[in-house]
Amino acid sequence: MAISIPSRQLFIDGEWREPVLKKRIPIVNPATEETIGSIPAATAEDVELAVDAARKALARNKGKDWASASGALRAKYLRAIAAKITERKSELAKLETIDCGKPLEEAAWDIDDVAGCFEYYADLAEGLDAKQKAPVSVPMDTFKSHVLKEPIGVVGLITPWNYPLLMAAWKVAPALAAGCAAILKPSELASVTCLELGEICKDVGLPSGILNILTGFGPEAGAPLASHPHVDKIAFTGSCATGSKIMTAAAQLVKPVTMELGGKSPIVVFDDVDLDKAAEWTIFGCFWTNGQICSATSRLLVHESIADEFLDRLVKWCQNIKISDPLEEGCRLGPVVSAGQYEKVLNFVSTAEREGAKILFGGVRPKHLKKGYFVEPAIVTNVTTSMQLWREEVFGPVLCVKTFSSEDEAIELANDTIYGLGAAVISNDLERCERVTKALQAGIVWVNCSQPCFTQAPWGGNKRSGFGRELGEWGLDNYLTVKQVTEYV
Ligand code: NAD
Secondary structure, three states: OOOOOOOOOEEEOOEEEOOOOOOEEEEEOOOOOOEEEEEEOOOHHHHHHHHHHHHHHHHHHEOOOEOOOOHHHHHHHHHHHHHHHHHOHHHHHHHHHHHHOOOHHHHHHHHHHHHHHHHHHHHHHHHHHHHOOEEEOOOOOOEEEEEEEEEOOEEEEEOOOOOHHHHHHHHHHHHHHHOOEEEEEOOOOOOHHHHHHHHHHHHHOOOOOOEEEOOOOHHHHHHHHHOOOOOOEEEEEOOHHHHHHHHHHHHHOOOOEEEEOOOOOEEEEOOOOOHHHHHHHHHHHHHHHHHOOOOOOOEEEEEOOOHHHHHHHHHHHHHHOOEOOOOOOOOOEOOOOOHHHHHHHHHHHHHHHHOOOEEEEOOOOOOOOOOOOOOOOEEEEOOOOOOHHHHOOOOOOEEEEEEEOOHHHHHHHHOOOOEEOEEEEEOOOHHHHHHHHHHOOOOEEEEOOOOOOOOOOOEOOEEOOEEOOEOHHHHHHOOEEEEEEEEEO
16 A cells, blocks of 8 residues: 655744755665655754754743643643544554564554553653652651652653654653653654654644654764753663763763663573473564564573574574565565665674574575565574674674573573663573572563563663663653752741
């Protein structure tokens, strides 16, 4: 079914505005390699306008429905946004599919999650009212203290391409719920649905300037946002390298940041498991969304006594998976997002082979697809801990495998990474699962599964996977500041 990309400008102060330098970036459909539209490319001049709009919007709406204590009024807008997203679900899912190559069925689930996220933070915005003036017990009768939770102010939200609208929603919904004004800077590789969020804000009558959307390249649009003196906080999701640059810029102004960065997450499969179920979670954990998930469990640690049988199952699954245009029904793997990402994934596999690893399956273009950035899911064995594939994030469909013989060895291998985002343990022995969970250095541990993610539960990593947590109440706290009020009585 044909779908065309709406031609949009930057969304600033409630209006569509052409970028000051009038530049645009082509959009390439990763399944066909065809240019299917373009997005505006913001620069520092547009950042200036958006920051100004956001600051004025906070001032204009103070004491009305924004930045005042009334979370209930903000909740009304968040629910209206959720309803519009649900109304436009099928169109938004198709736009995401042609923009970033995600199978249509997956994209539709993501859009449901986006709406759910706005609904959830509408509830929390309402709940915020009751939490104001929480008393603090102090040891002197002559003083009474309480706490106010207030919005941080103007926030810059910089997001990646793998879940374009969902990653934006994880930041926009709590920021608005808290009463902040926001400037969203989505990835230049997949911004189409994020721009549609601007149209949705117009439709629901969100006060102008409260959400501004600047598409564009990182160094041109993201960097001036990160270093802007009137942006009070940056919430970032993306690579470790970019996160480090943003932290450096923010440090100059002592600006708070939250960092959701990369990963190289392990899945540990013990010898007492149901092999079919464990294989399903292993496949899902590494190849869902083509492995382009920060928490993808891309390092398989499998007990040596079941390794051969287990790997046979994984290879059979890979041989039978439907790889096709992601708009096609039943597609399980679409293309990776871009030509650059395609080259990167193939390079990881060929480097691993050169370093002595064995490619058990995949890591090449499927024979039946001549165009598009398609890669067969790769299973790589004979991996050593010094190899690039073991140490670095691929962000693509590549599973590297190592065997272990004891629980201690499994834990040591699982923690042998600079990252600490997700980790999974698969075993029928629940006491062992508990021991291993405690020993794993990760912000999220899945037991007998991999990747489920709930808006209500905290999300984020340790070590170089970042700090701070999104989602749940933690997500709202990212955009609130705590004011102590002490009164002499
Ligand atoms: P990226 O770091 O290349 O880009 C992320 C965003 O930062 C984009 O909007 C980009 O334009 C912007 N950017 C780039 N340079 C910038 C600069 N100098 N200043 C300010 N902004 C800049 O990451 P990506 O390739 O879009 O996404 C993939 C990465 O994101 C992976 O490492 C993945 O693990 C990570 N990720 C993490 C999570 C999480 O929850 N921890 C979720 C999704 C993706």
